[in-house]
Amino acid sequence: MCDMDGTLLDQDKRMPPGLWPLLDALEARGIAFAPASGRQYATLAALFGERGAHLDYIAENGAYVVKHGEEVSSSGLPEPLVRDVVTALRARAGHGADTGTVVCGKRSAYVECTDDAFMDKVRHYYKALEVVPDLDHVEDQFLKIAVYDFDGAEGTAEALGAFEGPARVVVSDHHWVDVMAPGVNKGIALEALQRAVGVTPAQTAVFGDFLNDLEMMHHAELSFAMANAHPDVKAAARHLAPSNAEQGVLVVLRALLERLDQDPTYA
Numbered sequence: 425m426c427d428m429d430g431t432l433l434d435q436d437k438r439m440p441p442g443l444w445p446l447l448d449a450l451e452a453r454g455i456a457f458a459p460a461s462g463r464q465y466a467t468l469a470a471l472f473g474e475r476g477a478h479l480d481y482i483a484e485n486g487a488y489v490v491k492h493g494e495e496v497s498s499s500g501l502p503e504p505l506v507r508d509v510v511t512a513l514r515a516r517a518g519h520g521a522d523t524g525t526v527v528c529g530k531r532s533a534y535v536e537c538t539d540d541a542f543m544d545k546v547r548h549y550y551k552a553l554e555v556v557p558d559l560d561h562v563e564d565q566f567l568k569i570a571v572y573d574f575d576g577a578e579g580t581a582e583a584l585g586a587f588e589g590p591a592r593v594v595v596s597d598h599h600w601v602d603v604m605a606p607g608v609n610k611g612i613a614l615e616a617l618q619r620a621v622g623v624t625p626a627q628t629a630v631f632g633d634f635l636n637d638l639e640m641m642h643h644a645e646l647s648f649a650m651a652n653a654h655p656d657v658k659a660a661a662r663h664l665a666p667s668n669a670e671q672g673v674l675v676v677l678r679a680l681l682e683r684l685d686q687d688p689t690y691a
Contacts, residue, residue: 425482425614425640428461428468429597430633431650432673437548439471440671447475449681456480456621460610462570462596462636464533465490466552480621484528485594485602485636486613487567489620497616498530499605501566505590509569509603510559516583522574526550529564545572545599569603570596577601596636611639618643629680631665631673632657648676 426432434440450457459468460482468483469476481490489496506527513525524542527534533550535543536559546553549570556562573580580601584593587603594602594609610632618628629646630637633653641647641660649661650672658664666672 425458425460425610425617425628425630425644426673427610427632427634427637427640428459428463428471430652431631431637431668432459433668434671435669440674442671442674444475446674446677450677453681453684456623458482458617460614460630460632460637460640461485462600462602463549464488464528464552466532467549470551480617482610482613482617484567485596485604486608486610486639487528487604488530489613489616491617491620496620497613498565498567499608501568501591501603501605503566505587506566506569507560509584509587509591512584512587513569513571513580516580521579521583523580524572525559526570526572527559527562527564527566528568528570529562529566531564533570534559534562534564541574542572567604571601571603572599573601574599594636597634602636609639610637611641611643614640614643629676631676632661633668646680648672 458480462485465481465483465488468481477493487499517523524537532552532554534554534556536556571580577595577599581593581595592604592606596602625643626645628644630640630644631648632640633650635654637657638660647661648663648665649658650665651667665676
């Protein structure tokens with residue numbers, strides 16, 4: 425189970441070139457590789473190209489779990505709550521906050537702001553994206569609301585604190601804040617995927633770097649924080665991996681495969 429931004433992807437958000445032969449080696453041994461990200465499912469599948477349909481995914485920070493193209497679990501937000509959060513964000517923007525809002529549904533993500541700087545950020549994460557005149561009139565099954573704050577995520581997270589309880593407000597990046605259903609996180613999603621795949625925490629390795637990866641660390645015996653990880657993630661993980669700039673995920677996975685080859689009982 426592997427986070428993407430700050431973990432697998434490099435500083436320029438590119439796939440490490442050595443990933444593809446490593447995926448072949450994992451598949452040959454019957455080991456599933458599963459990206460876990462705040463990105464939407466369509467974006468994640470597209471990143472992996474032809475392999476995309478054959479992988480398992482935790483998308484939308486745990487709100488949507490997919491195994492080989494089939495839904496394993498999903499956790500949505502009620503429409504009235506989505507409207508209330510969007511209204512609060514509009515009001516905050518009206519008072520000068522430099523933010524943009526993405527309403528994330530199963531079918532697509534939706535924005536009403538088309539500011540170039542905001543859209544440049546959004547397109548990195550949402551391949552299925554629709555520009556709509558009014559977010560209040562979107563019809564979909566809502567998984568998450570994502571907010572990009574150009575001044576830093578903390579301000580938006582604090583402003584949305586009133587929604588804690590009916591929703592869960594999570595800082596997922598230095599600039600991104602996610603509003604999700606209560607109880608949704610990557611750790612709970614990992615549990616659902618483990619049941620679907622038929623593996624235990626003892627048979628699971630996870631990699632992460634930021635606060636939205638914390639819960640994953642408690643559901644795998646092989647938990648790795650990247651060298652560039654948030655201090656809280658390093659404290660929660662059992663092991664430390666080299667940074668994403670050093671292709672730390674690949675370094676660790678190669679070492680684990682080498683150990684497995686030497687001792688087949690290791691798994």
